[in-house]
Amino acid sequence: MNVPAEELPVVGEAARQVIREAKAAGVYRFAGGINAAMPPQRVDGDGTLSQGTYPQTKDFDGGFCVLRLPSREAAELWAAKIAKACRCAQELREFFDDPES
Template structure:
């Protein structure tokens, strides 16, 4: 089985849409994501998942020079940012795409699928 990163990206349009949601609508999304997480776990595809704090809470560490430099984030000035993710196991990309479709429906947002690099052989 291969591992895949399912990224939930946000942009300003998503923020505006989420800001307009009522608490009841937000609870529906939370319940849908919880049901999706349960299904992924029950099917044995779950590795790890998490939601992230807002992009304004990020910190960037650059220790590529003579001294480390630590600055407030985000790392890249971009309209889109990572809001949460799942790491799953699937037999192939097609299997990961099925999970991504379900995850996208549950979180009411776009999901990007990226395979992890294969581990080097010892």
């Protein structure tokens, strides 16, 4: 996301408008931002703590949004709306529900 600081409020409002639209459509589940002030930390299976993150995600920032949608095509349309609002590319992933959660 390469947006001048003075344009961030406009981008933020555009993103919130897409979230409001998703809520009105009944597809919104949750969304949030990454707290850049809190550095990432890894916790290994044995409980060992390490500063940092996986090399492939070292540049991850911003946030995420989870929507419940009927098809991949619908997900692509919503991702395009979010990308337009945020003025940057979005990564689209499919999330599977755990039947016991």
